[in-house]
Amino acid sequence: MAERHRPPADFLGLRAALADRLLPLLVGAMAFLAALGIAGAQASAGLAAHWQQDAATALTIQVPTPQAQDATTTTTRLAAVLGALAATPGAEGVQQLSPAAINNLLSPWLGTDTADLGLPLPAVITAHWAGPGGVGPLRAALQKLSPGTLVDTGALWTGRVAALTASLQACAAAVLVIVALIGAAVVSVATHAGLAQRRETIVIVHELGAFDGDIAGLIAQRILRLTVTGALTGTALSLPVLAWLARLAAPFAASTLSSALLGLPAPLWAALPALPLIAALIGWGTAQLTVRGWLRTLP
Template sequence: MAKPARVRDPLGLRRAVSGWLLPALVAAMALLAAIALGGAEAAEALARRWEGGAAAAMLVQLQPGLDPVPAAEQVATLPGVAEAIAMDRERLSALLHPWLGDASGLPLPPMIEVRLTHVREADIVAQGIAEMLPGAQVEQHGVWVARLSALARSLQAMAWMTLALVGGLATAILAVATRAGIAARRDTITILHELGATDGTIARHFAKRVAWLAACGASIGVAEALPLLFALGRMASPLLGDGLEMPWLALLALIPAAALIAWFTALSAVRMWLKRLP
C-alpha cells in the first residue's frame, strides 16, 4: 500500500496535479519567452549601435578652397550636432586608400566629419548646413542605416509582443491545469469546505502546487534556451561588435514570473470555482 499523503497536502494535489505535462508545457513557454527576450535584447543592441554609430554621422564636402576648420566650428554650433571635425588630408587619403590606393597626390575637396546627437536630427542638421555653407554637399549615409534601425526596433517590438503572447498562453495552460486539478479533487474540496476551510486556504494549496510545477518547468525552459541564445549571440556578433550581452537578469526573472503567473492563475481559478459553493 502507498504511504499516506503528507499532511502538508490535505488535498492530495501531488497526485491530482502531477506528471510531466504541465512542467513540460511551461518549459516550452519559458523557452519561447527566453528566445523572445534574447531577440529583443539583440534587436535593441543593433538599433542602439546603428543609431549611435554610422547613422549618427555625416560627411560634408565643402566648396573647393574653403577652409574646413572655421567651417567645422560653425557647424558645431548647430543644434543636434555633437561634434564637427575638419578632416585633414592624411585622414581623407586614409579613407580613400581602399578604393584609390595612394590618394595623397590627388586634389581632394575640404571635408568636415559631423557626429549627431541622434540620428533623427540628420535632416535638421543637413538643412542647417545647407543654409550655413552654401554649395556644401551633405552625404547622409545615415538614411539607410536609420531604416535598418527602424527595422531593428520593429523586431524588438515583435519580440515583446511574442513575450506577451507567451505569457497569455502560459496563463491559459495553467488555468486549464488548475481546473483539471479541481475536477480531480472536487469531493475533497467540498469536504474541506464543509469542514470550515476558507476559500483562501483551499486556493492557496492549489496555488502552491501549480506555482512549484511552473517554476520547475520555467527553470528547465530557461536552461534549454541558454545554448540557443549563446549561438544567437555568436551569429550576431559581427553586427553587434562586442557580441550579444546576455540578459541574465531578465532570463532569471522568467522563473519567478512563471511561478507568480501560476500562483495568481490557480488562486483565481479555484476561488472562482469555490464561489459555486454556499
C-alpha cells in the same frame, strides 16, 4: 497509537491530480520562448542603437564640378572644400572617394567605366561628424566656398532604423504577452483538470469548514512549485541556445560582448532570473483565480 502523527503534507491528493510532468514541460517551453523573446528584443535594441549612432554621424559631401576655380581664388572647388573640412574641428575621417570607388557605386546604373561617358560627375567625400550641434554651419560654409555642394547626413536612416527598432521591440513585447497568456491558459486548464479529478475530496473538505482561501492556497502552492520547476528548467535550457545565437551575432555586436559570460550581455543576465519569478506569479495568481472561481459554484 502512542507514536507521533505528522499531518499529511498532501491531504487533497494533489500530487496525483496535478502530476509533475506535463505542466512543468509546458511552462518550461513557455519560459524558453520568453527567454528567446527577451534576448531578441535586447539584441535588436542594441544593434539599432549601434547603427543609429553610425548613421547619425555619417557625412556624405558631393562637390559638383570639383576642378573648377572661382574667379576670386586660385584653388579648385574640391581643394577648397577639403581644406575647409580639414580646418573644421568636428569633421573627422575625411576621405575622398577615388574614381574607382565612384565607378563601383555607379556601375549598376551607368556601366563599368563612367569616364568614357563624359558625364560631369561630382567629387564625393565621406566623413564623420563629431562636433557640437548640427552640421548646418558646416553646410553653409561649404556652400559658400563651393556653391551647389551637398552635405547629406544619415538623419533619414536614423529615423528608419528607429522605426525598425520600435517595430521589432513591439513584436518582442507582443510575443512575451502571448507567451504569458498561453502560460496562464495552460495553468488554468491544468488547475481545472486537477479540480475535476479531486472534486469529491474538495467538496468534502469544503463541507467540513475549509475556507475558500485555504483550498485555493493549497492548490496554488502546488501549481507554484510546478511552474517554478518548469520555468527554471526552460530558462536554463535556453542559455546554450542564446550563447550560440550570441556567437552568430558577434560580428554585429559590441566588442565587449565577447568577454562577457557565455557571450551574453549584462542586461540579459539581469532579465533571465526574472522569468521564473514571473512564471511563479502567473502560475500562483491563475491558480488562485481558477480555484476561487470554481469554489464559488459550490454553496
